[in-house]
Amino acid sequence: MKTSTTTIRAQGFTASFDGQPAVKSLDLEILPNERLAIIGPARSGKTTFLRSLNRLNDLSPGFAHTGKILRDGKDIYDADVDVAELRRKVGMVYATPVPLPWSIYDNLAYGLRLAGIRDRARLDERMEAALGYAFLWNEVKDRLREPASILSGGQQQRLCIARVLMLEPEVLILDEPCSGLDPISTAKIEDALVALKEKHSIVLVTNNTKQAARASDRTAFFLLGALIEVGPTAQVFTRPTQKQTNDYLMGQFG
Amino acid sequence: MKRDKVIGAILLVVALSAISGLALITVFIFREGVPIILRVGAKQFFLSTDWEPSLGHFGILSMMVGSLFVTVGAAVIGVVFSLGLAIVLTQFSPPWLSATLKPVIELLAGIPSVVYGFVGVVTLVPLIRHSLGGPGLSVLAASIVLGVMVLPTITSIAIDALQAVPKSYLEGSMALGATRWQTVTMVLLRAARSGLVAAVILGMGRAIGETMAVIMVAGNALDVPHGLLDPVRTLTSNIALEMGYASGDHRQALFATGVTLFVIITLLNTAALAVSRQRAGRRRAQ
């Protein structure tokens, strides 16, 4: 897997649905090879921001935006941007694992087949690498032809991660990927993210502040659509500069 | 990306042709049928029982009454049996049994109309004639045959309506000590009421549109029926029987009958939709 050097920068980015702003004037940078955690109470715009990064929000009726999200200097919302390519390079993992109703093999191969790559040898090679990075290879290597639905929740989520890795993305965006998973599966995924950051940037939205403290290098705190504070995780958690951050971490609200 | 746009365009063209084709039918039927209603006069057309095409008399009242009697009769029979079936299959039978029986009910829906009519003529009509009198070809025969024919429709929608009631309602009732049957009458039926009403309305819509079976067992006499044992002609039978040799005004009048049917059925469908939306609205308000 190639090492990514992509930077993503949100510049004055505002996102709204039917006129209601969900993300307000956001300035945030995502650096290569870092794990950025985004924390905050419900309705703070975390998921909206995430879905704007791969333009999945384009599907939502009433979505509008101002400002820019620059990927290596180019606004991803420009008219001549190849959205499919963007989504291959900015791979998303959802809160609930969504295995497609096919075999494990077909789930993993789907992304590449969409891009026109059907060569079995290439698919197999990438599959082994992707499953390895997702810490799932040993568990499924003999079961690739079986339906993906037989896997447990934690395994399915790792499958979804591997599915995205098949496309060799530069950035991984994960929306509360461990919600509803048991601690062992959660730990496995967090370990996988540590290994993955060697070659990717990772943005992790989480409701679980303890997970953010464990599993990230920098943490950003969102509140009601605005970025309140961002900094190295250790610093944000022990010596936050904003009162709101402090209050949230102390459990005063949320 | 471009391929996507091309495919989108093709789909649009196909969809538009399909929709305009269907719209064309509606426009066409109305265009052929409405003028004669206006010419003869709406009051004359709908409220006169005098249907004598050779003399230019076009009154469809007796056929409307015929359709009404037969449809209501079918609805009564259909409701009684369908409700019983639906309740039994959803509440009082083991899952393996209801799973086996449901597709069998669908089978009833697949039997062609002419087969129903034939079996009705050969078995039911003589039975009515011998035991109850009259020609046998009657409102009663038609109601029974139609009732059996719309049974699958009403039953499957009723089953859906019953199964849509949240289990928590039923569990709550049983937790208070009610028997299953008490739960059904006091909770389930009330909660599913709008869905059940919609089922009956849709069943009536199907009954009123039925042609071949009715032709075979209803007698097709042009007089207004006065009792269950009288023969009757429905709107649909009229069209089917006379279309083959009708021309000019006569043909227009048959189209006008078609328009009448179309409007009635659309009204029934709208009513059914409104009734089931009412339930959804009420549930959302809770």
Next chain:
Amino acid sequence: MRKLRVPPVATQRIAVGFMWILTTITFAVLVFILAFILTHGLPHVTWTFLTQSPTSMGREGGIFPIILGTLLVAGLAVLVAAPTGVATAVYLSEYTREGRLTSVIRFGADCLSGVPSIIFGLFGFVFFAITLRMGLSVLSGSLTLALMVLPTIIRTSEEAIRAVPTSYREVSLGLGGTRWQTVFYVVLRSALPGISTGIVLSLGRSISETAAVMLTAGSALRLPHSLFDSSRTLALHFYLLSREGISMPNAYATASVLIIAILALNVLAYALMRRFAVKAAR
């Protein structure tokens, strides 16, 4: 005088017992109808019956041209209506935003699927047979039937498509798929059993249809040599044989063939439905 109180359990037993009687009657009627036709008819369904042409107005001979006529009329109808209906359903659910227009179209399709076949027959007669000068023919008949089953195919396909979870579409798009790729590889693949059920049921309806066919395809007994020839379907043949009293054994036999075909289609539809349910449960 004390009011008689029937204990609730007893009421339940009576009520449920009564309903089981209703259920039994219903199934008895179904079995009776099938048995009645098949016992009278199957003995006459011989190989010669199926492969020969009718003579003396159907009093003797077989029903081969009629089988062919049925296949042509019903088959062509579904061949036309299925891709059109599925494409329309795909367009309505995947390529347009939900709004006034789509609700109106959906309502229209719902209404038209309830419109009696006789009205389609009327339309087909005046439009295809007369205005377009196709005459009473296989073509008029099948186009009329195609219009008749089109709303049903659109509705069942649309329902099957909407049953596919939105998350599947998001996953596909998130992996870089285009809209059409998502529709083709994910949505249609998942909706296929439901869509096929609708198509198979429409085929059954086309085969059973009598009134509309009578008005548009005519009732010729000869073997149709082209789409512009008139032809007769099994259901119509059965109707004419029995109404005119031409030949009861042949009538029963025709009906038996018809019923067996319908039974086979229903079994197929049921099998497809089950695959649908199994997939949805996952």
